[in-house]
Amino acid sequence: MLGALLLSLSLLIGASALCAQAPLADGQVIKIDEAAGKITIKHGPLKQFGMDEGMTMVYRAADPSMLTAIKPGDKIKFAPDRVNGQFVVTKIEKAR
Numbered sequence: 001m002l003g004a005l006l007l008s009l010s011l012l013i014g015a016s017a018l019c020a021q022a023p024l025a026d027g028q029v030i031k032i033d034e035a036a037g038k039i040t041i042k043h044g045p046l047k048q049f050g051m052d053e054g055m056t057m058v059y060r061a062a063d064p065s066m067l068t069a070i071k072p073g074d075k076i077k078f079a080p081d082r083v084n085g086q087f088v089v090t091k092i093e094k095a096r
């Protein structure tokens with residue numbers, strides 16, 4: 001009985017983690033390394049990735065050309081993802 005409950009609970013959490021990829025997270029660009037295709041973003045909690053508090057961390061850009069339109073200090077909306085244990089940003093929009 002408890003096992004079934006835990007199983008359905010984990011399925012629920014799994015499903016919500018998938019859905020949670022769609023909305024963009026708020027962040028601020030701290031640093032850009034175009035050569036390495038990496039961006040440092042300061043962002044709030046991203047519970048779907050176990051980040052319960054805001055932090056500043058490095059993401060790999062899914063496409064390095066995403067990094068050309070932004071600069072340090074810009075407020076952005078971004079789509080975080082985890083690919084093979086590495087944090088990747090798949091979309092970046094300038095916030096207005």
Ligand SMILES: [Cu+2]
Nearest residue numbers: 046051055057
């Ligand atoms: Cu983070």
